[in-house]
Amino acid sequence: MWRLAGTSALRRLERLGWNPVRHPDRASGRMGDMTEIDGMGTERALCVLAENPSAMTLDGTNTWVIAEPDADEAVIVDPGPKDAKHLKRVLDTVEAQGRRIGLILLTHGHPDHSAGAGKLAGMAGGKVKVRALDPRHRLGDEGLSEGDVVTTGGLELRIMETPGHSHDSLTFWLPADGAVLTGDTVLGYGTTVLEGKLGDYLSSLERLRKFAADTEAATILPGHGPKLDDPIAALDYYLDHRRERLAQVEAAVAAGARTAREVVERVYADVDKSLWPAAEQSVQAQLDYLNGR
Numbered sequence: 167m168w169r170l171a172g173t174s175a176l177r178r179l180e181r182l183g184w185n186p187v188r189h190p191d192r193a194s195g196r197m198g199d200m201t202e203i204d205g206m207g208t209e210r211a212l213c214v215l216a217e218n219p220s221a222m223t224l225d226g227t228n229t230w231v232i233a234e235p236d237a238d239e240a241v242i243v244d245p246g247p248k249d250a251k252h253l254k255r256v257l258d259t260v261e262a263q264g265r266r267i268g269l270i271l272l273t274h275g276h277p278d279h280s281a282g283a284g285k286l287a288g289m290a291g292g293k294v295k296v297r298a299l300d301p302r303h304r305l306g307d308e309g310l311s312e313g314d315v316v317t318t319g320g321l322e323l324r325i326m327e328t329p330g331h332s333h334d335s336l337t338f339w340l341p342a343d344g345a346v347l348t349g350d351t352v353l354g355y356g357t358t359v360l361e362g363k364l365g366d367y368l369s370s371l372e373r374l375r376k377f378a379a380d381t382e383a384a385t386i387l388p389g390h391g392p393k394l395d396d397p398i399a400a401l402d403y404y405l406d407h408r409r410e411r412l413a414q415v416e417a418a419v420a421a422g423a424r425t426a427r428e429v430v431e432r433v434y435a436d437v438d439k440s441l442w443p444a445a446e447q448s449v450q451a452q453l454d455y456l457n458g459r
């Protein structure tokens with residue numbers, strides 16, 4: 167079993183049956199310190215935790231403030247929900263560093279990451295742009311897609327498209343710190359819910375696994391939960407988990423389950439029913455994958 171720091175948030179999720187991270191062969195799998203999500207980071211990236219905890223958002227949304235050591239501009243990744251108190255904290259954090267917000271980026275368009283973007287841009291003086299893959303979430307005319315390199319304030323952030331959690335999910339690579347910002351594609355604990363295609367998601371995870379190995383990435387900075395200082399172990403766990411679930415779904419179908427709901431009733435029997443609708447969505451993605459859609 168992965169040794170997790172036992173915070174109340176995790177215990178709560180475990181009571182809910184929220185895929186607690188269990189793996190008998192991975193005692194060495196290191197997870198971040200659950201109690202220090204707010205304020206965690208790397209040399210260039212700092213987490214400001216939003217106060218929107220839930221079964222789906224874990225401890226809350228991680229808003230990342232990223233800047234080169236000598237820069238007067240910072241980049242914000244995922245402003246979080248439209249919560250004035252949180253957005254003020256983000257702005258205060260940047261100003262306390264002696265900087266201003268130069269640009270806002272979104273890992274994807276889900277409201278717990280994106281809803282506060284417009285308001286934060288306004289609070290920062292109104293000239294700040296929001297860049298995202300999905301045009302509906304942009305402010306200004308600049309998009310964000312595969313191969314883009316963001317250089318605001320002298321930073322180097324490289325953009326990868328990693329669909330699966332959502333159609334518009336991006337991953338950002340901060341080479342100077344060896345850090346991979348994964349949004350909801352990889353979380354600090356538990357596993358993510360799929361809205362997009364499972365085939366896309368598996369490809370994204372395999373790509374990130376290879377990327378982390380090739381670059382010897384030091385840390386994953388996720389959209390929720392603690393940072394992960396063993397990216398390869400985390401990605402292997404995610405890939406194993408998906409393959410296990412897929413095998414379970416295949417077995418349920420072989421045993422006669424016909425709909426996503428019927429599969430959930432068999433495969434997620436031990437999981438709290440409040441999470442069944444989310445599970446049903448994931449199962450539907452798996453059924454589509456098995457059916458070649």
Ligand SMILES: [Zn+2]
Nearest residue numbers: 274276331350
């Ligand atoms: Zn999301």
